[in-house]
Amino acid sequence: MDSIYNSRKEREKEARKTLILDAAARILSEKDYYEATLDEIAAEAELAKGTLYNYFKDKQDIFESLIARGHTCFEEVLTKTLCEPESLESLIRNILVRLIKVVEENKYMVRLIFYAGAHLSDNEFTMMMKDLTTKWHEASQSLAKVMGQFKETEGLAPEELHTAALLIFAAIDRIIKMSFCNGESCPPKDIDNYVRLLHRSVCTEKTI
Numbered sequence: 001m002d003s004i005y006n007s008r009k010e011r012e013k014e015a016r017k018t019l020i021l022d023a024a025a026r027i028l029s030e031k032d033y034y035e036a037t038l039d040e041i042a043a044e045a046e047l048a049k050g051t052l053y054n055y056f057k058d059k060q061d062i063f064e065s066l067i068a069r070g071h072t073c074f075e076e077v078l079t080k081t082l083c084e085p086e087s088l089e090s091l092i093r094n095i096l097v098r099l100i101k102v103v104e105e106n107k108y109m110v111r112l113i114f115y116a117g118a119h120l121s122d123n124e125f126t127m128m129m130k131d132l133t134t135k136w137h138e139a140s141q142s143l144a145k146v147m148g149q150f151k152e153t154e155g156l157a158p159e160e161l162h163t164a165a166l167l168i169f170a171a172i173d174r175i176i177k178m179s180f181c182n183g184e185s186c187p188p189k190d191i192d193n194y195v196r197l198l199h200r201s202v203c204t205e206k207t208i
Helices: 002-030 038-044 059-082 088-105 107-114 122-147 158-179 191-201
Strands: none
Touching (some): 002 059, 038 059, 059 088, 088 107, 088 122, 088 191, 122 158, 158 191
């Protein structure tokens, strides 16, 4: 009976944390980190301000939890996409389109990451960027492994495949930042051009 009770309490706790993070995401989609207040987040979540402290230490803790949740969302989308490659070109297209969709649905992530350096200590910002770099490195290794299955990349050495994967992610990162500057949504209209040129850039010469 205790285990059932504890399990229910844990589910309720996670549901309440999600409620708070969703509310914080909505507030931070409209306001700068410094302008957003815990009072506003509590009101948006329809909770007493004191309740927030049962789940998070402070606004900074909420911020870091939102960043972590965003990274998890990116990883889930990428993992799903890498499991269903029909062709190299469709793989590139799906990664680009789906990651842009994630950002459209989570605009607060762009705003937070753009201005992270302004409200994090040097050590916290360094740790966040180190963690982000590690995640991108792991993701690029996974992409490189899948890319090696296609005829367009025949003859590329493992390190070249990894570089090609990094090239794709670097381009996508830049596209997303240009498309959602300051959290405002302006998705690129020339997706086909991006996909075509990215595909061409990672093909071996004999397959172009």
